[in-house]
Amino acid sequence: MLRITKMTDYxxxxxxxxxxxDKKFLTAKEIASETHISLPTSQKILKKLNRNNLVISKQGAxxxxxxxxxxxxxxxxxxxxxxxxxxxxxxxxxxxxxxQVEDFCNIGDAWQMINQRVQWALNDITLGDLIHPTRIEQFxxxxxxxxxxx
Amino acid sequence: MLRITKMTDYxxxxxxxxxxxDKKFLTAKEIASETHISLPTSQKILKKLNRNNLVISKQGAxxxxxxxxxxxxxxxxxxxxxxxxxxxxxxxxxxxxxxQVEDFCNIGDAWQMINQRVQWALNDITLGDLIHPTRIEQFxxxxxxxxxxx
DNA sequence: ATCATATCGTACTAAAATAGTACTATTTAA
DNA sequence: TTAAATAGTACTATTTTAGTACGATATGAT
Ligand code: FES
Ligand code: FES
Numbered sequence: 045m046l047r048i049t050k051m052t053d054y055x056x057x058x059x060x061x062x063x064x065x066d067k068k069f070l071t072a073k074e075i076a077s078e079t080h081i082s083l084p085t086s087q088k089i090l091k092k093l094n095r096n097n098l099v100i101s102k103q104g105a106x107x108x109x110x111x112x113x114x115x116x117x118x119x120x121x122x123x124x125x126x127x128x129x130x131x132x133x134x135x136x137x138x139x140x141x142x143x144q145v146e147d148f149c150n151i152g153d154a155w156q157m158i159n160q161r162v163q164w165a166l167n168d169i170t171l172g173d174l175i176h177p178t179r180i181e182q183f184x185x186x187x188x189x190x191x192x193x194x
Numbered sequence: 195m196l197r198i199t200k201m202t203d204y205x206x207x208x209x210x211x212x213x214x215x216d217k218k219f220l221t222a223k224e225i226a227s228e229t230h231i232s233l234p235t236s237q238k239i240l241k242k243l244n245r246n247n248l249v250i251s252k253q254g255a256x257x258x259x260x261x262x263x264x265x266x267x268x269x270x271x272x273x274x275x276x277x278x279x280x281x282x283x284x285x286x287x288x289x290x291x292x293x294q295v296e297d298f299c300n301i302g303d304a305w306q307m308i309n310q311r312v313q314w315a316l317n318d319i320t321l322g323d324l325i326h327p328t329r330i331e332q333f334x335x336x337x338x339x340x341x342x343x344x
Numbered sequence: 345a346t347c348a349t350a351t352c353g354t355a356c357t358a359a360a361a362t363a364g365t366a367c368t369a370t371t372t373a374a
Numbered sequence: 375t376t377a378a379a380t381a382g383t384a385c386t387a388t389t390t391t392a393g394t395a396c397g398a399t400a401t402g403a404t
């Protein structure tokens with residue numbers, strides 16, 4: 045499908061939300077309420093983000109989550125890789141040899157090339173770019189005119 | 195996940211195989227045998243490829259499939275779009291408004307930008323580029339599976 | 345005309361990945 | 375001590391993807 049999962053989508057949304065309240069600790073409940081993502085799902089994602097050092101957490105009363113210092117500078121490529129484990133769009137080219145026809149396949153190099161291209165495309169956009177609309181406008185205007193359907 | 199499906203993978207493999215036997219009609223059975231994809235699955239994919247005008251078909255005895263004339267010139271972007279229906283990596287930015295938090299999401303533009311970049315990366319690679327002539331020569335002359343590098 | 349062969353359409357089942365939830369334990373400030 | 379919050383984990387449900395089956399139709403050869 046060539047899709048990122050909803051979970052990753054939510055994760056970025058949450059990160060963006062945390063970035064809005066700079067440095068302040070927000071509880072999972074607050075975040076769920078602001079993003080309109082269900083509480084259990086928010087909690088699940090926040091735990092994952094924490095384990096991957098994208099957010100810092102404070103346990104106990106008046107605890108919560110806040111953005112890790114350098115999270116804003118992480119590239120989208122690295123972000124997706126962190127959240128999904130892998131950034132190769134083909135199963136064939138990932139580390140775990142799963143494709144059953146792999147031994148008879150002669151186009152593996154091609155997929156490899158495509159993976160590289162996609163990775164390049166995602167490498168020099170940071171989470172910070174995703175969050176600041178002005179920078180996004182810059183990106184869009186300097187590259188390709190974008191028509192929104194969203 | 196940011197992955198193309200196995201089916202798409204198989205499809206490209208089949209297209210590459212058809213390209214090897216230029217213009218000649220191959221039966222689904224032959225293709226299944228050569229690619230080591232199971233016959234029913236091969237048939238399923240070939241039907242889809244035919245419906246999308248990527249291969250031409252001939253029914254009846256001594257029928258089969260062959261590559262459509264201009265299929266080699268189709269871009270990978272267009273190819274994936276044809277096979278998957280859509281090339282946007284985010285559910286949020288696709289045509290069917292499915293994301294439940296869409297109305298509260300303020301990062302839609304960002305995903306749109308990323309989609310654009312990925313699309314851009316895949317736009318000027320053609321199916322023909324996927325098929326390395328040198329590797330194909332090797333494949334033909336030795337008739338031995340080419341060693342993969344992953 | 346008949347037959348063997350092959351595609352066409354569609355419907356179905358199975359497997360895997362994703363999404364979402366629940367529960368207990370631990371931490372911490374008041 | 376207590377209330378409020380995160381941490382870990384295990385579980386179920388849903389959705390998507392993969393794979394199969396079968397009757398109908400077309401076509402070339404005998
Ligand atoms: S290795 Fe899976 S199709 Fe090439
Ligand atoms: S519309 Fe789904 S997270 Fe933005």
